[in-house]
Amino acid sequence: MPDPLDLIRADARAAMDAHGLTDWSFRFDAAVQRAGITRFDRKVISLSGPIMRRYAEEGATDEIRETLLHEIAHALAGHRHGHDATWRAIARRIGSSGRRTVAPEAPTIEPGWVGTCPAGHTLTRHRRPAGARSCSRCATTFDDRFLLTWTYRGRKLAVVGSRVRVTAPGRWSGAVGTVRRVAHTRYHLRVPGSAKFLTVPFEHVEEL
Structure with missing residues (x-):
């Protein structure tokens, strides 16, 4: 196709x-x-x-x-x-409608990041949040009692230093390595046998 x-x-x-x-x-x-x-x-x-x-x-x-x-x-x-x-x-x-913005009914890209607070409130983002953030519905200023826990498309992410396995098909399928960086949609992994960091989408890595 x-x-x-x-x-x-x-x-x-x-x-x-x-x-x-x-x-x-x-x-x-x-x-x-x-x-x-x-x-x-x-x-x-x-x-x-x-x-x-x-x-x-x-x-x-x-x-x-x-x-x-x-x-x-x-x-x-x-x-x-x-x-x-x-x-x-x-x-x-030239054949356009002359609308200034996209039609409300047009398909959209759902945010991949979801932050959930201890009370169950959620916040979504398209890009990986930087730093710690607390729930604005539970506290008007930062409060570590209401920290948001972030997931990416339903997955809780591994942290730097975690040991993980690559599940994507291909040469590195099944390889075990260490998370060295968590980017916006991918891990940077140190894997034995690779001279450079592997960059692997979050959904193709499982934590050990």
Whole structure:
């Protein structure tokens, strides 16, 4: 099966060329909280790879097209116009709805991080929280009685120094190593036989 991002990339390139943006580039990025961005200084239209893939999986082809035309309209209008009447007129002329934001019913990327306090209150984040944090519903200022315990997609994470096993298929499947760093979505592991740290997604590591 073709990668849906390859198809979106081809459609984006064709649409940009059709609207005269032949000297602009297209790329995907890793954003999960916005669908697209127009970088005027670099002449780049960038769409969120995770969100576009989610749209493709859900069959939300209209949202893919809307996002692309939204950014093309920004490129055509220029950086001074934002979401003003000039931008809106261009957006509608090229086939966009002229909406400023993503439709409320559009598929979204669920936050991977969930913090739970002793009372059961939860807080979600797209990125790994930095440092200790207490529940704001239980205390208006930091209070270590109400520390949040974080999980990533339902998993409690191993800490630095823990011994773990790699469960991902491939050369290092079954390898045992030590956690040296916990990044946003991956562990950095020291594994015997590897000259460099292995970077392995959280879901493909089990703690021993």
